[in-house]
Amino acid sequence: MSANLSTSLSVLAISLASVLAAGLTLAPPERAHHQAAGAGAPIPRPAAQPAHVATVAVRTIRIAENTAPPRANRFAFDRTEGFKLAVAERASKAQAAVIARWSPNRPLIQPFAVPTPRHVRRKDFAHLFRVPLKQPRTTLVSLSSAPFPYNGRVPGTGEAFLNASTEGRLAHRTRGGRLYTADETYSDNRSLFHIPKGFDITQPGVIVLFFHGHGAMLKRDVWERQRLPAQITASGVNAVLLAPQFAVDARDSSIGRFWQPGALRQYLNDAARQFAALYGEPGTEAEFARMPIVVVGYSGGYMPAAWGLAHGGVRDRVSGVLLLDAMYGHQASFFNFIRRSPSAFFVSSYGRYTRNGNDSLRRVLADVGIDAAPSLPSVLRGGSVALIEATVSHRDYVTNAWAPMPVADVLRRMPGVGRIAAPGRVASRR
Structure with a gap:
């Protein structure tokens, strides 16, 4: 799962790097309501998209089968420094250099940070x-x-525990003189x-x-x-x-x-x-x-x-x-x-x-x-x-x-x- 997430982030980094290098602006996806950096008002939707504006589609990444995507208001990266760090760690040096030139004042779609499930051992x-x-x-x-x-020895005496026999059967004779066979007693x-x-x-x-x-x-x-x-x-x-x-x-x-x-x-x-x-x-x-x-x-x-x-x-x-x-x-x-x-x-x-x-x-x-x-x-x-x-x-x-x-x-x-x-x-x- 970690490898899939890393690959997805790398693809996203390459797409962003290409867009930013071309001087383009990201348009928000349909039905998404994102907040501007440091502001509480939603980003206004432009009346019409100029020809030079490219639209980047962001796909939802699921971490396992039958797992619903995270809610839109949870685990969101900071769209300035936090996002740059997350992408830069997974991009090549050339891509990281392009991303580093991105202006934090420019509105940016906030991708969701997918929390990594903790592997819990059975004993936990x-x-x-x-x-x-x-x-x-x-x-x-x-x-x-x-x-x-x-069939060892008795401590203190050094004497074998099975110290007697009767009718061909090994036995133990107690200090009181009683005789008990090994197979029965x-x-x-x-x-x-x-x-x-x-x-x-x-x-x-x-x-x-x-x-x-x-x-x-x-x-x-x-x-x-x-x-x-x-x-x-x-x-x-x-x-x-x-x-x-x-x-x-x-x-x-x-x-x-x-x-x-x-x-x-x-x-x-x-x-x-x-x-x-x-x-x-x-x-x-x-x-x-x-x-x-x-x-x-x-x-x-x-x-x-x-x-x-x-x-x-x-x-x-x-x-x-x-x-x-x-x-x-x-x-x-x-x-x-x-x-x-x-x-x-x-x-x-x-x-x-x-x-x-x-x-x-x-x-x-x-x-x-x-x-x-x-x-x-x-x-x-x-x-x-x-x-x-x-x-x-x-x-x-x-x-x-x-x-x-x-x-x-x-x-x-x-x-x-x-x-x-x-x-x-x-x-x-x-």
Whole structure:
């Protein structure tokens, strides 16, 4: 289009140059009402055109198909200096010399300056076409960066993780002496993904990263019994859920590939791609990849929570930590996270089995001047620390700790996170 416009202006310049060189006067075209330079009155039409006056026809230039020409009162060049510059830039040196001799006092037709359309890249306006989901998306997806399968070594000991065998099958013997085969217990690389109805990628959101405890299976326990997808939805917060499978239905806190430095960050990057696909907009992968995280660890999930905060390479993305009866160890890792992450909150709810671990953390925090509240503040701002006693059944802790649906309760108290539109007002993507 720019080339066509340049060519048209050059043709017009040549015509004008020829007319001016011959000392001729331009006559206004039919049905055009042009204003004299610096005056408000229309140029009077001569009664008759002398023989030496030439008429130059000016054609309307359209910039695209089915595009109406600009209105006569918009984008008009100044008929003196502005017009000369526009034409001179596109004319040859000889033509420019002729145009430069033109007298600005002589009446001249004002051609319309055709505005050049700005090329808008998709990313500049793609968000206008992203609408909240009409239906929730909940599914199990396999990821190559999941904790298992894993055939590496256990940090600190240098011992191979698959350190035993039974009936020709590789196995892992836990510190407590239990024996689990790799194919049954450490081969599930699936993760639970949930995007609630109404989730909107254009609004501030968070990823709830849930680490399950012993004896768990994603669909049976995390999805159905502990109702994590339902809690995310019930919160009314613009949040999504991600829960990796660790040891399947076993009393083992091994975290497999997540023992490797930076492995958790890689896992989250891979999960971002899956979230974008589930959301229906592959182009949103980058938004999911930088979305803040709330780490939730239940029971034996303290191990991946503590290790991930210390070695996972994700501390810059963590906006909060929630432990549900999970302070069985690694208090030093949680203490260091609290001390080094003043913009994040930390909440630990405990029963009789984890009371000692929470009391120990409370003391070391007090030694450095950090007070741990005994209950949740109404707003969980950065730096909030709460250690809450809730003596309920350990098995039911994820659904009923200090309150029903504790994960949803924490999400509702987070400031700066988008809220999902009320049902019935959610637009559909499909």
